[in-house]
Every structure is written in structure tokens, then in C-alpha cells.
Amino acid sequence: MKKLISILLFTGSLFICTQTLLSQNQIANSIAKTEVIKGDSVVSSTDDVIKSIGEKLDAPDVSNIISFSKIFWALVFILIGYFIVRFLTRTIEIWSEKSPDRRVKGKAIVPVVKIICWMIISYIIVKGIFNPPLGSLIAFGASVGVAVGFAAQDILKNIFGGFVIIIDRPFKIGDKIEVGSTYGEVLDMSLRSTRVQTADDSIVTLPNGELMNQSISNSNSGETNCQVVAEIYLPITIDTHQVRKIAIEVAKISNYVYLAKPIAVIFVNDIKYDKLCYKMRLKAYVMDIRFEFAFKSELTENVIKELLDCEILSSENSI
Structure with a gap:
């Protein structure tokens, strides 16, 4: 109206x-x-x-x-x-x-x-x-x-x-984009503005004039799948080979995973609470971008649960 x-x-x-x-x-x-x-x-x-x-x-x-x-x-x-x-x-x-x-x-x-x-x-x-x-x-x-x-x-x-x-097409309706501090799915594009739905279901209206002057990150570029990264902090003394194997298996059995693209686990050094530790980054692709956050939550929960069940991670050596 x-x-x-x-x-x-x-x-x-x-x-x-x-x-x-x-x-x-x-x-x-x-x-x-x-x-x-x-x-x-x-x-x-x-x-x-x-x-x-x-x-x-x-x-x-x-x-x-x-x-x-x-x-x-x-x-x-x-x-x-x-x-x-x-x-x-x-x-x-x-x-x-x-x-x-x-x-x-x-x-x-x-x-x-x-x-x-x-x-x-x-x-x-x-x-x-x-x-x-x-x-x-x-x-x-x-x-x-x-x-x-x-x-x-x-x-x-x-x-x-x-x-x-519309002519340059840096993104389309249905894409997951990140502009500044806003990240979400593009719901609508008009000549005046672009509407994005964030992870907490908020609708953010972005003026097109401002979008022209900012860098835009596109997660899926017109595809239905996109990469999801789950980050978990682990003690520096942990067995990275065993943790990598468990993390990959957890990702493979998920109902949201898109197996046509690779699953990767990367460890980097980091400092958390004044302690040297590993930051594990589990990278996998979700089959539908609308399940992105559910997939990320599932990966984080199930990896930690498996590490605790296998006694690789305990309350004493956790970060």
C-alpha cells in the first residue's frame, strides 16, 4: 500500500x-x-x-x-x-x-x-x-x-x-550476503532499497545508495548451498588427528550436510582467557542456505558431545 x-x-x-x-x-x-x-x-x-x-x-x-x-x-x-x-x-x-x-x-x-x-x-x-x-x-x-x-x-x-x-548483480533475491554488521538472506530488492532477513528473523532495510559504497560478501552466489564454519576452542594438548576424524564424521552424518562439496577441519593457534589453545574450524556445506544456522549449531553441539564421550575432552582440560 x-x-x-x-x-x-x-x-x-x-x-x-x-x-x-x-x-x-x-x-x-x-x-x-x-x-x-x-x-x-x-x-x-x-x-x-x-x-x-x-x-x-x-x-x-x-x-x-x-x-x-x-x-x-x-x-x-x-x-x-x-x-x-x-x-x-x-x-x-x-x-x-x-x-x-x-x-x-x-x-x-x-x-x-x-x-x-x-x-x-x-x-x-x-x-x-x-x-x-x-x-x-x-x-x-x-x-x-x-x-x-x-x-x-x-x-x-x-x-x-x-x-x-540489478545490472551488475552482486547478489540476487535468495542469496546470503554480509554488508557491514548485517548478515542474512535477501528477501526483496526494489529500486530504492534491499531487505535482508537476519539470523534472529529481523528485517533490515538497506538503502541501495549505501550498498554501492560498501563491500558485499555473498555466501552462496545464486546456489542453494553455502559453506558453514563452526569454531570450537580446544586445549593445546589435545590430539588433533583424532579430533579431526571425529569432526569429519559428525559433519558427514548430519541431515543438513551437502556432501557434493568437501569437508575440512583446520587448526590455528589462538589465545583464550590468557591461555594458548587451538581454535578448530570445521568447514562443511549445508544443502539449503535456510538451514545454515541450524547446521552450525548441530556441528558445534555434536562435536563437543563426541569429544566428551570419547574422553578426549573433559571438564578439567576444557577452555
Whole structure:
């Protein structure tokens, strides 16, 4: 509903700008009729200047372009277009949710569908309903562009960023991205902003203008699987070979694991609580990115449980 209100407000602003142009036209015509009298001679320099400019520009009369009926039908088509776009995007989302492969590939085309639909609707309204002469269209577009450019620089920046993101495609709907301190799944992409769902189910809205100036980390790049890293701190005296074997076996028997890609265990030295220790990093791939955090939790819990059951790790030598 917010998008619909924004569209109606934008249409209203266009109508106001057109009325402003008509008022300026009438003022210019009244100035042209004014005569400057000096003594006995009549000086019509203002009239001559304005007349010469008018002849060169051949400015068209826009009073015949805008009317109540045309504005009414334009609003009708905007409403129809809004519901058509909403129906198409909702249909694609429902079809995409039937499988992980469909979800990633299907939702990626939602922004493109939105842009194409609104471009078609805009063409129908401009060409089919108003059908302005080229001169009027250029003058009107320039006036609106200047007015909107000064009043909504940040919005235009975000819209330009949205076009760049759709063309460059650093991420798509369904991807897991990290931007600054925000990490989550991309739920929706519009020309103004991108919505990301984090691990705690919070929805974060990121302006596209800011995304253009930040580094973006993409975990899956359009695939349904992504790498998951579980980190566990272990004492420096532990048997790394045995721990590696247990960790790999735990990852292999998980219901979330994607076995088509390798499982790796890496040990690095670290200092925890002023003690030298190992930081074990268990790397495995999850079959569906939506199970990423459940998979990470399962790996951490089961590895520690197996180490305790095998008496490799105890409460005395734990970190």
C-alpha cells in the first residue's frame, strides 16, 4: 500500500509541475504585452525579446495535454498496474518456494519483472493517454527532473543504486550476503532499497545508495548451498588427528550436510582467557542456505558431545 501511495503522490507532483508551467506561460504572455513608454516614443523591447525567444523555441501549449479525464484514466491504469505487478510477483514467489532450486532462480527475476511491468505501464500512460508532443515532453521532463533532483537527491541516489545492482548483480533475491554488521538472506530488492532477513528473523532495510559504497560478501552466489564454519576452542594438548576424524564424521552424518562439496577441519593457534589453545574450524556445506544456522549449531553441539564421550575432552582440560 505504501508503494501505491508513493505512486499517487508522484503523479500528483507531475500534475502540479504542469500547472506551474501553464502559469509561467500566462505570465510570460502578459509581460510580452507590456509596453515601456519613454516620452513620446513607445519602446517594446521586452515584447520583441520574448517574441523572438518564443519563435526560436516554438514552445508548445500544454493546456490541451492535461485534463481531468486523462488524469483519471492515468490513475486507473496505475491502480491496475499495481495489482498486476503484485499478482505476478506473488505468483513467482509461491512457485519459487516449492523447492530450493526454484527459490533462488525464481526470485532472482522478480526485480526485472517489476521494472519491465512499470516501464510498459508508463509507456501506455504517456503515449496512449496523454500523447504529448515531443517538445512538451522534453520541457515537462526537464522541469520535473530539476524539481525532483533538488528535492529528493537521496531518493534518486538510491534509485540509481538499484539500477546498478540489478545490472551488475552482486547478489540476487535468495542469496546470503554480509554488508557491514548485517548478515542474512535477501528477501526483496526494489529500486530504492534491499531487505535482508537476519539470523534472529529481523528485517533490515538497506538503502541501495549505501550498498554501492560498501563491500558485499555473498555466501552462496545464486546456489542453494553455502559453506558453514563452526569454531570450537580446544586445549593445546589435545590430539588433533583424532579430533579431526571425529569432526569429519559428525559433519558427514548430519541431515543438513551437502556432501557434493568437501569437508575440512583446520587448526590455528589462538589465545583464550590468557591461555594458548587451538581454535578448530570445521568447514562443511549445508544443502539449503535456510538451514545454515541450524547446521552450525548441530556441528558445534555434536562435536563437543563426541569429544566428551570419547574422553578426549573433559571438564578439567576444557577452555
